[in-house]
Amino acid sequence: MAMTPRLNQAAFRKLRKYKVLYFMLLPGVAYLLINNYIPMFGIVIAFKEIDFSKGVFGGDWVGFRNFEYLFKTSEAYIITRNTILYNTVFIALNLVISVGLAILLNELKNKLLRRFYQSAILLPYLISTVIVGYLVFSLLSMETGFVNNTIMPLFGKEAVMWYTEPKYWPVILTIVNIWHSVGYLCIIYFAAVVGIDHEYYEAAKIDGAGKLKQVLHITLPALTPVIVIMTLLQIGRIFHADFGLFYQVPLDSGPLLPTTNVLDTYVYRALLKNGDIGMASAAGFYQSIVGFVLIIFTNYVVKKINPDNSLF
Amino acid sequence: MRSNKVEQSIINVIFALISGFCLIPFLLLVSASFTDEMVIIREGYSFLPSQYSLESYKFIFEKSSDIFNAYGISFLVTTVGTIASLAIMTLLAYPLSKRDLPFRGFFSFLVFFTMLFNGGLVPTYLIYANVFNIDNTLLALIVPGLLVSAFYVILLRTFFTVSIPGAVLESAHIDGAGEFRIFFQMILPLSLPVIATVGLFQVINYWNDWFNGLIYVSDSKLYSIQVLLNTILLNVQYLLENVEYSTRVEGAAIPTQGVRIAIAVIGVLPILIAYPFFQRFFVKGLTVGAIKG
Numbered sequence: 001m002a003m004t005p006r007l008n009q010a011a012f013r014k015l016r017k018y019k020v021l022y023f024m025l026l027p028g029v030a031y032l033l034i035n036n037y038i039p040m041f042g043i044v045i046a047f048k049e050i051d052f053s054k055g056v057f058g059g060d061w062v063g064f065r066n067f068e069y070l071f072k073t074s075e076a077y078i079i080t081r082n083t084i085l086y087n088t089v090f091i092a093l094n095l096v097i098s099v100g101l102a103i104l105l106n107e108l109k110n111k112l113l114r115r116f117y118q119s120a121i122l123l124p125y126l127i128s129t130v131i132v133g134y135l136v137f138s139l140l141s142m143e144t145g146f147v148n149n150t151i152m153p154l155f156g157k158e159a160v161m162w163y164t165e166p167k168y169w170p171v172i173l174t175i176v177n178i179w180h181s182v183g184y185l186c187i188i189y190f191a192a193v194v195g196i197d198h199e200y201y202e203a204a205k206i207d208g209a210g211k212l213k214q215v216l217h218i219t220l221p222a223l224t225p226v227i228v229i230m231t232l233l234q235i236g237r238i239f240h241a242d243f244g245l246f247y248q249v250p251l252d253s254g255p256l257l258p259t260t261n262v263l264d265t266y267v268y269r270a271l272l273k274n275g276d277i278g279m280a281s282a283a284g285f286y287q288s289i290v291g292f293v294l295i296i297f298t299n300y301v302v303k304k305i306n307p308d309n310s311l312f
Numbered sequence: 313m314r315s316n317k318v319e320q321s322i323i324n325v326i327f328a329l330i331s332g333f334c335l336i337p338f339l340l341l342v343s344a345s346f347t348d349e350m351v352i353i354r355e356g357y358s359f360l361p362s363q364y365s366l367e368s369y370k371f372i373f374e375k376s377s378d379i380f381n382a383y384g385i386s387f388l389v390t391t392v393g394t395i396a397s398l399a400i401m402t403l404l405a406y407p408l409s410k411r412d413l414p415f416r417g418f419f420s421f422l423v424f425f426t427m428l429f430n431g432g433l434v435p436t437y438l439i440y441a442n443v444f445n446i447d448n449t450l451l452a453l454i455v456p457g458l459l460v461s462a463f464y465v466i467l468l469r470t471f472f473t474v475s476i477p478g479a480v481l482e483s484a485h486i487d488g489a490g491e492f493r494i495f496f497q498m499i500l501p502l503s504l505p506v507i508a509t510v511g512l513f514q515v516i517n518y519w520n521d522w523f524n525g526l527i528y529v530s531d532s533k534l535y536s537i538q539v540l541l542n543t544i545l546l547n548v549q550y551l552l553e554n555v556e557y558s559t560r561v562e563g564a565a566i567p568t569q570g571v572r573i574a575i576a577v578i579g580v581l582p583i584l585i586a587y588p589f590f591q592r593f594f595v596k597g598l599t600v601g602a603i604k605g
Contacts, residue, residue: 018414020491021407025419028404031459034439036426042435056442101330108323119591120331123338126583126594128520130542134576135337137545138344138357144569146340149356179334184598191599236428243523252546267433272527277434284432292429312424 046285050277066282075266079283083262086170086246087238090177095231097178098185103219105186106193107211118190122183129244132180136172136249163251166259173260176249177242185230192226193219228309232302236295236311239287240264263287338584345369345574349567357573368570372578379575381533382540389453389536390518397458397514398507405465406495409472420469426462437527452528453521453536460517464510467600471506472499509597512590519582537579544572 046066048059070076101121108114124132139146140162148159162168200218209217241262250260263283270280303310344357348365355362372379407413408420430436436456441447446455459465476499484494500507525539535543543550551568 021410021413024403024491024495025407028400028459028465029419029422031400032422032426034444035436035456035459036430037422038439039431039435040429041431042439043431045435045438052442056438101327104323104326107319108327109320110324113324113327117327117331118595119587120334122591122595123587124334126516126520126587127580128522128538130522130538130545131576131580133545134541134573135341138340138573139337141357144352144356146357146359150358179337183334187595187598248542248545264433268527271434271437277438281434284434288430288432295428 043281043285043288045277046281050281066278067286070279070282070286075261076283078258079261079263079266082259083241083264084238086173086177086241086262087234089174090181091231091234091238093174093178094182094185094234095227098182099189099220099223099227101182101186102189102193103215105190118187122187124180125184127180129180129242129248132176132244133248133251136176137251140172163253164255166256169250169256169259173245173249177245180245188230189223189226192223196222225309228302228306229311232298232309232311235298237291239291239294243268338580341573341580342577345570345577347570349570352569357569365570367567368574371567371571372574376571378532378535378540379537379578382535382537383578385450385453385534386519386536386538389450389521390515393454393457393518394511394514396454397460398511400458401465401510402468402500402503402507403495404459405468406472406499408465408469411473423462423465433527441528447528448531448534450534453524453534454518456524456528457514457518457521460514464513468503468506468510471503475506476502506600509593509600512593513597516583541576541579544575548572 042057045057045059047061047063048057049062049065051059054060105114105117108117127135137145140148142148142159142161142163145162147162152159160168162172196219200222201214204214204218241264243264246260246262246265247268250256253260264287267280267283267287270276270283299311340357340359343359343361344352345368346364346366347357347361348363349367351361351363351365404423408416408423410416413419440452440456446452480498481494484498489497520538522536522538522542525534525536526542529535529539532540532543548568551566551571
């Protein structure tokens with residue numbers, strides 16, 4: 001008889017303990033609901049006709065009408081092509097350059113210089129894309145830019161109207177992207193290179209392996225897990241473009257749209273510049289769903305090949 | 313030995329070139345901001361202008377109150393946003409680090425899933441602007457960035473689980489300390505390194521954010537420095553229209569091209585100045601983040 005109250009008391013104390021913990025969860029979970037989960041269900045507005053008098057999500061169902069409009073335009077193809085092509089090129093080039101730099105950086109004996117180079121290549125990563133837009137503008141401005149005023153005359157070339165000629169932008173945006181993000185990847189890979197056990201290299205040297213062989217047979221295999229995870233993360237986001245890069249850096253210039261319009265800029269313009277919520281939500285839905293399928297699919301493939309390297 | 317020296321020199325040259333490639337645009341920006349307006353118009357922005365001038369900065373300090381207002385907004389948003397976001401994230405991460413918490417898996421998944429799938433711009437915008445009506449308020453600059461990546465929560469949770477000895481918490485429980493007391497007096501002080509790292513990331517995220525300003529804010533009094541910079545970059549007219557009338561009557565031309573660049577320099581200055589000091593923590597944070605959580 002005497003046991004029961006004590007047991008109840010213990011259970012009650014336990015409940016109280018969890019109550020406090022759940023209470024701590026509350027702000028974060030409430031925030032996730034508002035900021036993430038309601039918008040997730042909100043993507044169904046792509047199948048609705050927006051009518052603010054009926055509430056934000058209260059419009060009439062219109063089936064696939066918004067999608068029909070979207071995919072009838074030639075833009076749907078262009079923005080999909082641009083988004084995927086740019087991201088593919090970015091992922092490939094960033095990978096090769098950052099891994100290469102990380103390995104080279106590790107070969108450097110002078111620690112002070114090593115730290116300096118590391119800082120220098122990481123700095124662009126910390127700058128907002130607005131500032132990146134200014135930096136590019138100071139180089140490419142038609143009237144006052146450094147390239148048109150100093151570089152082009154040096155080679156005896158005419159000034160180029162950079163901000164109205166779409167054909168240059170695939171190259172410009174790729175260079176800017178590498179400049180902006182290679183430092184971050186390089187730091188990650190460098191940390192992984194530093195973590196490789198020195199004994200492997202010692203053994204390879206005794207066996208007479210040169211530098212190149214050491215890189216091919218020790219460094220790269222050791223880096224593979226990190227490379228796979230980092231690349232997987234980027235492939236999972238291949239349907240999401242860096243909005244700032246494609247919007248700020250070309251200065252939102254209309255003539256450049258054929259080579260600078262991507263899914264994110266299209267959704268933004270449709271929603272806030274043209275007020276075409278139907279189009280914007282259809283494109284947004286398309287992006288969210290395909291993006292989700294891609295990340296699940298890439299993870300599945302990696303899991304099949306090597307379960308240790310998968311994300312989840 | 314000799315080939316080793318040659319090898320080191322080659323690597324040094326490569327990195328010197330790459331470092332130059334990374335830093336030179338900043339150099340151009342700074343020297344352009346100190347260039348005389350007439351020289352800019354005649355020769356363009358250059359590294360070694362034929363005539364230096366402080367005119368652009370003078371103009372900003374004397375005539376433009378906008379930029380100081382924007383600076384104030386940026387500092388306010390960054391401070392409040394970072395503190396609020398650390399509070400929400402640590403409070404969320406701590407219960408998730410408790411192995412015995414019922415439904416822990418469910419809540420962890422709730423956090424993790426946001427990294428895989430999101431509703432995108434349209435529903436998010438409609439929720440904030442049309443349901444909660446926080447557009448054109450300071451909240452629009454703070455709230456959307458509070459939990460910008462579930463990854464930070466996972467980072468914090470992992471640290472709480474791995475790095476804080478269970479025995480310490482056990483004895484605190486036996487001494488009758490409540491969860492809140494344990495959280496504030498033990499967990500937070502013991503986790504300062506990881507909290508500082510996440511805090512640093514959030515400071516940079518808030519300071520650099522222009523997107524929320526672009527989509528939610530049209531009232532120029534609420535422009536943060538990045539939004540102001542963005543407006544001036546995309547629309548030179550803004551500079552001309554927002555200068556006090558008196559200065560235009562005087563007849564002196566506004567050094568538009570120079571001022572534009574000088575404002576960008578002022579906007580990026582805090583990061584450039586603070587960078588050498590936080591660089592090491594930032595690198596550490598990035599590399600910790602790369603490890604599977």
